[in-house]
Amino acid sequence: MTKSRRLAIAVTAMLLLGVDLKVDAYRSAYPKVGAYExxxxxxxxxxxxxxxxxxxxxxxxxxxxxxxxxxxxxxxxxxxxxxxxxxxxxxxxxxxxxxxxxxxxxxxxxxxxxxxxxxxxxxxxxxxxxxxxxxxxxxxxxxxxxxxxxxxxxxxxxxxxxxxxxxxxxxxxxxxxxxxxxxxxxxxxxxxxxxxxxxxxxxxxxxxxxxxxxxxxxxxxxEKIAHTISLVARGTAGHGSVPLQSNAIVHLSQAIARIAAWRTPMRLNDTTRAYFTGLARLSSPEEAEPYRALVEGRDLERVQDHLAANEPSLSSQIRTSISPNIIKGGYLRNVIPSEAEATLDIRALPDEDFPAFLERLRAIVDDPAIAVTRVESYPTRPGSxxxxxxxxxxxxxxxxxxxxxxxxxxxxxxxxxxxxxxxxxxxxxxxxxxxxxxxxxxxxxxxxxxxxxxxxxxxxxxxxxxxxxxxxxxxxxx
Structure with a gap:
């Protein structure tokens, strides 16, 4: 195959890929003159x-x-x-x-x-x-x-x-x-x-x-460490026309509400402390105020409320976070299910004692009808x-x-x-x-x-x- 033939094929291939060859198309299409690219x-x-x-x-x-x-x-x-x-x-x-x-x-x-x-x-x-x-x-x-x-x-x-x-x-x-x-x-x-x-x-x-x-x-x-937690509520199945106090969906819903209301402990590490300090320095006085208060340990409840409402990505950086992302339960309108399940996405701070955190989560749920377990099929990256x-x-x-x-x-x-x-x-x-x-x-x-x-x-x-x-x-x- 001649050099000109190889060049023509290369240019055609580039055009098919949709690359804008602009001026001197051959420079980017022909490898042997790639030094001009x-x-x-x-x-x-x-x-x-x-x-x-x-x-x-x-x-x-x-x-x-x-x-x-x-x-x-x-x-x-x-x-x-x-x-x-x-x-x-x-x-x-x-x-x-x-x-x-x-x-x-x-x-x-x-x-x-x-x-x-x-x-x-x-x-x-x-x-x-x-x-x-x-x-x-x-x-x-x-x-x-x-x-x-x-x-x-x-x-x-x-x-x-x-x-x-x-x-x-x-x-x-x-x-x-x-x-x-x-x-x-x-x-x-x-x-x-x-x-x-x-x-x-x-x-x-x-x-x-x-x-x-x-x-x-x-x-x-x-970086934070991902853990996947399953909440499984079990109760008695029955006819939907006769509500039961053991309804698994009710128990599960109440547990999720308690978890959502739990403000997990806040703490900074060397990275986040340096980040918020620098962010305060680069922001306007009004924007910087909550960042400075956070670093200085002032008005922490107010600052956490502000971040949760206005800057959720920053709020997640100061604590181990919990997000209920999947709920399964029931299969017919008139059947009380015997089981309902929720999946929680937990992103733990790098130094979190996760076994202790899991025990605290079980105490927050505080319901013998609900099993709280880590899902092993979701692999966890190591902390350091x-x-x-x-x-x-x-x-x-x-x-x-x-x-x-x-x-x-x-x-x-x-x-x-x-x-x-x-x-x-x-x-x-x-x-x-x-x-x-x-x-x-x-x-x-x-x-x-x-x-x-x-x-x-x-x-x-x-x-x-x-x-x-x-x-x-x-x-x-x-």
């Missing part, structure tokens, strides 16, 4: 291609992304290995070797995404449609930006020939959604030596923009101490955000969960970073896991730059 153009090309690969979990099929990444990395001469419990759900590890004078740096992103209901999407969820400065697709926020940022970071380090004091390890992992066994759990249990590191960068943070104004970068240094704020890694993260965005960096605690938990539990200092996001997007239905998940194209490209700046700062030889 800017890092932004290349990052966008890889991002759109990976977004168009359907890796909904379940079933996963993360092999689609791994094969794509493997091809790109091997063409660049970068060492890669693939580890899999299931051949359709592999993990890829790429390594740039340093002098070994410092311990490795791990950068990771997960290749699976949550499932979609395509009928609710304006744009097909795996079309990677570009509109109005945004890219719409499942995975645009969670977590394919991290995958491409890791890819671009090792590619640029390799091409630049920069000498490294530490190995840079890129892990593209499977099955993060749902915390199943194929991804980080497999790597930590069976291949720890291949990803062991001093520091880790992963998902979980982000740059906050409100009303078009970038305010600060949030870096996740710890928050990552430190005095490390060279955190300083590099601060410097990169200052350079690219001109904003300060605040440590934050995730109310959700990530696979940093398993890595952090092995003693690695882990930091969650991420692209810019509008605070308004989540309530408008554009956030992660939503039916119109999207990302600012410019925000994605800046995130790739931030990622590279951090890794180069931490790994390059002095």
């Amino acid at each position: 800017s890092p932004d153009e290349e990052a966008l090309r890889h991002f759109l291609a990976i977004l168009r690969l359907d890796t909904q979990n379940p079933p996963g099929n993360e092999v689609l992304v791994v094969e794509y990444l493997k091809g790109v990395l091997e063409e660049a001469g970068i060492e890669t290995r693939v580890f899999a419990l299931d051949p359709k759900r592999p993990n890829l590890v790429a390594r740039l070797r340093g002098s070994g004078t410092k311990r490795p740096l791990l950068v990771m992103g997960h290749t699976d995404v949550v499932t979609v209901d395509a009928t609710k999407w304006k744009h097909p969820p795996f079309s990677a449609t570009r509109e109005g400065g945004y890219i719409y697709a499942r995975g645009t926020q969670d977590d394919k930006p991290s995958v491409v940022a890791g890819l671009m970071t090792v590619l640029q380090l390799k091409r630049s020939g920069v000498r490294l004091d530490r190995d840079v390890v890129f892990l593209a992992e499977a099955s993060e959604e749902g915390n199943r066994p194929f991804g980080i759990n497999h790597m930590v249990a069976d291949h720890w030596a291949d990803i062991d590191a001093e520091y880790c960068l992963a998902e979980g943070g982000g740059v906050e923009r409100t009303a078009g104004q970038v305010r600060f970068a949030a870096v996740a240094t710890t 101490a928050p990552s430190r704020l005095d490390t060279e890694a955190f300083k590099a993260i601060e410097a990169a955000h200052k350079k690219v965005y001109g904003v300060p960096t605040l440590p934050s605690m995730l109310t959700g969960g990530t696979d940093m938990a398993q890595v952090r539990a092995r003693g690695v200092q882990c930091y969650g970073i991420g692209p810019v996001a509008d605070t308004e997007d989540a309530t408008l239905g554009f956030g992660a896991h939503s039916d119109q998940e999207r990302i600012l194209e410019e925000g994605f490209l800046k995130f790739v730059r931030v990622h590279f700046e951090i890794v180069r700062d931490l790994a390059a030889a002095r």
